[in-house]
Amino acid sequence: MTPLIVNIAVDCADPYRLGQFWSQVLHLPVGPEDQPGDDEVGIPIGEDQELLFIKVPEPKTVKNRMHLCLQPQVRRDEDVERLIAAGASVVDDRRQDDGTGWVVLADPEGNEFCVLRSESDRAA
Numbered sequence: 001m002t003p004l005i006v007n008i009a010v011d012c013a014d015p016y017r018l019g020q021f022w023s024q025v026l027h028l029p030v031g032p033e034d035q036p037g038d039d040e041v042g043i044p045i046g047e048d049q050e051l052l053f054i055k056v057p058e059p060k061t062v063k064n065r066m067h068l069c070l071q072p073q074v075r076r077d078e079d080v081e082r083l084i085a086a087g088a089s090v091v092d093d094r095r096q097d098d099g100t101g102w103v104v105l106a107d108p109e110g111n112e113f114c115v116l117r118s119e120s121d122r123a124a
Contacts, residue, residue, distance in 0.1 A: 004048075004049075005049060006048065006049060006050075007042070007049070007050055007051075007052040008045075008050075008051050008052065008068075009052045009053075009054055010051070010052070010053050010054070010111060011054055011056040011060070012053050012054070012055065012056065012109045012111075013055065013056070013059065013109060014055070015034075015038055015039065015040055015041035015053035016030070016034060016035065016036045016037065016038055016041050016053075017036075017108070018041075018053045018107060018108065018109055019034060019041035019042070019043060019053045021086060021087055021088075021108055022051060022053070023043055024086045025070070025086065025088075025107075025113075026043065026045070026051075026070075028043050028045065029043070029044075030042070030043055031043065031044065031050070038055075039054065039055040040052060040053065040054050040055070041053045059109075059110075060109060060110045060111065063112065064111055064112045067111070067112045067113050067114065068113045068114070069102070069113070069114040069116055070113060070114065070115050070116065071116045071117070071118060071119075072115060072116075072118045073118065073119075074118060074120075075118055075120055075121055076095075076102075076103070076115055076116065076117050076118055076121050077095075079115055079118070080103050080105070080115050083105055083115065084105070087107070087108045088105040088106060088107060088108075089105065089106050090103060090104070090105060090106075091104040091105060091106050091112055092104040099117070099121060099124060100117065101117075102114045102115060102116045103115045
């Protein structure tokens with residue numbers, strides 16, 4: 001029998017602040033019971049599933065071993081600009097002249113994630 005993924009957990013210093021950032025990224029609300037100062041903050045991403053931010057004492061020091069890859073519903077470059085305005089930073093730009101590729105961004109605590117091409121980018 002296949003196990004269910006219940007949470008995707010992200011270690012961080014400020015769960016509420018990072019949850020607010022990812023809420024903007026994903027256009028999904030932080031759990032209604034979550035408050036500033038909480039040790040855990042979640043964003044529901046499916047039935048009984050959430051992206052969970054957990055407070056830890058140590059800062060991030062090396063590259064993530066696992067990360068999220070996001071396919072935007074708008075053009076990739078437009079979404080990259082939106083995410084930078086929300087507080088992300090560019091770690092590695094892998095966009096190619098022919099329109100292929102992706103952009104590696106970091107959230108405000110340095111956790112990497114990728115922005116892939118959208119459906120409209122692929123059709124162009």
